[in-house]
Amino acid sequence: MPNNRHRCGVVGLGNMGRGIASNLDRAGLLAAVWDINADALKSSGLSECVSYGLEAVASCEIILLVVPGSPQIADLFDAGLLSGPADRVFVDLTTSDPKATRALASRAAQADAAYLDAGMTGGAAGAAAGTLTLMMGGDESALLRARPILDRIAARIFHLGGSGTGHAMKLVHNMICHTIFLATAEGCRAAERAGIPLARAVEVLNAGNARSFVSERRFPDHIVSGKFDGRSHVGNLLKDLTMAAEFFSELSQPAAYVTLTSELLAIAGHLGMISDDFTRLYENYDRLVEMHSPKE
Numbered sequence: 001m002p003n004n005r006h007r008c009g010v011v012g013l014g015n016m017g018r019g020i021a022s023n024l025d026r027a028g029l030l031a032a033v034w035d036i037n038a039d040a041l042k043s044s045g046l047s048e049c050v051s052y053g054l055e056a057v058a059s060c061e062i063i064l065l066v067v068p069g070s071p072q073i074a075d076l077f078d079a080g081l082l083s084g085p086a087d088r089v090f091v092d093l094t095t096s097d098p099k100a101t102r103a104l105a106s107r108a109a110q111a112d113a114a115y116l117d118a119g120m121t122g123g124a125a126g127a128a129a130g131t132l133t134l135m136m137g138g139d140e141s142a143l144l145r146a147r148p149i150l151d152r153i154a155a156r157i158f159h160l161g162g163s164g165t166g167h168a169m170k171l172v173h174n175m176i177c178h179t180i181f182l183a184t185a186e187g188c189r190a191a192e193r194a195g196i197p198l199a200r201a202v203e204v205l206n207a208g209n210a211r212s213f214v215s216e217r218r219f220p221d222h223i224v225s226g227k228f229d230g231r232s233h234v235g236n237l238l239k240d241l242t243m244a245a246e247f248f249s250e251l252s253q254p255a256a257y258v259t260l261t262s263e264l265l266a267i268a269g270h271l272g273m274i275s276d277d278f279t280r281l282y283e284n285y286d287r288l289v290e291m292h293s294p295k296e
Contacts, residue, residue, distance in 0.1 A: 007031040008149045009057030010064045011076060013040040015231060016093070016120070017066030019127030020153050025050060027152050032056035058084035062149045064091045069239075070100035077107055086112035089142045091150070093118050095174065097243055098137075098164030099250075105138065105163040114142035117163065119170025120154070121177075124231045131155040135173065137166030168247065175244040178237050179261045181214045181278075185285045188219070199224045222279040234281065235274040238265040264288045 009032040010021040017035070024030040025046045032051040035041050041052055057063055058081050065073050073092060090108050092101060092115065105115035116138035126132045132154040136143055143150075143159055150157055160169050184205070191201035202224055205215040222230045241262035248255040267288050268274075268281060281288070 007060060008062035008064060009033065009060035010066060011035070011054075011057055011081070012066035013037070013044055014066065015124040016127045017064075018044065019124060019129075020064060020066055020093075021046060022128065023130045023152050024149065029149060029152060031060050054080060057081065060084075060088070062089050062091065062146050064093060064149070066093045069094045070096040070104060073104055074107075077104070082107065082111040082113070084111075084113075088113040089146050090115045091118050091146055092116065092167075093120050093134075094167075095119060095170050095240055095243070096167050097247065098168045098171075101137070101164045101167045114139055114145075115163065116142055116146060117166040118150075119166045119173065121170075121173060122154075127153065134158065135160060135166045135169040137161060137168070138163050171240070171244045171247050174237075174240040175248075175258045175261070177214070178241060178265070179257045180212050181218065182261055182264060182281070182285070184210075184212070184214045184219065185282045186289075188282070189285055218279065222277075223282050228277050228279045228283075230277050230279040232278050233274065234265065234268050234276050234278050237278050237281075238262070238269050238274070241265050260292075264292055267291050 007029055008024060010017055010024065010030065011034045013021060013033060013035040018040070021030060021033055021044065030046065030050050032053065033041070033044065033046065034052065034054045034057045054076070063081070065076070067073060067076070073094070090113055092104065096117070101117045108115035116136055119135035120132045122132040130153050133156045134150060134154045136157060136159045140159060147157075160166055188198055188201050192198055202215055202219045205211055218230060222228055241258060244258050245255065245262045248258050268284065271284070271287070273280065273284065
């Protein structure tokens with residue numbers, strides 16, 4: 001039987017939060033949820049024992065925050081989420097600037113609550129399957145308390161250090177992932193121009209040293225298939241790379257690739273692709289580069 005002491009609340013029932021909440025509900029660990037979108041609450045499909053409301057979530061011991069970013073968490077704190085029993089653990093599952101994360105952690109500490117930042121990867125499919133990878137920052141004892149919850153949503157959990165280190169690693173992870181996606185797109189576009197079918201080119205990549213998660217899953221599942229259903233928007237990639245560029249600059253880290261990738265994604269935004277599935281970048285890659293470096 002689950003330990004009721006570890007029953008938790010989830011704020012945010014979007015693509016990621018819905019799967020996370022469903023896994024915890026099935027395990028008997030979910031006590032309450034909240035989302036500003038009433039339709040998300042109505043269509044959650046959670047069991048009748050789950051309560052709805054910010055006050056109900058605030059009373060939980062472990063509170064998972066699956067919202068767009070730090071500004072939304074700050075708003076939730078202002079709206080009363082910090083008003084609850086002492087000794088709670090907040091788990092920030094956003095992709096955020098580590099400075100903002102540390103500021104939120106400080107606010108939580110003033111309310112006698114612990115705050116963990118948890119960059120996640122695995123996408124909506126991983127959230128639904130409970131197989132996410134989490135990159136954790138914050139107090140290790142708080143992480144140990146949250147493990148009964150986190151083990152239900154993640155297959156691998158990496159504790160990386162103090163507050164902000166989980167989100168720092170997530171920015172690095174996303175910068176590399178998105179840059180590899182565009183590099184693979186460029187190579188595959190060249191292969192097609194040379195008369196090589198895209199599916200065949202991807203097959204060769206996956207048989208050699210150029211293989212990656214992008215070539216093994218993203219291209220076959222969402223581009224070669226013609227589905228273009230990667231379940232994340234260009235705007236999300238642009239947000240990630242904009243934050244990564246700022247973070248690298250703060251570190252005085254030379255950043256040729258993060259700069260180029262963020263600039264290409266910004267061009268995609270100017271072209272009206274913000275709400276498009278990010279896999280559509282493949283179809284538009286040549287145009288992005290031409291606009292970035294127009295010919296004389």
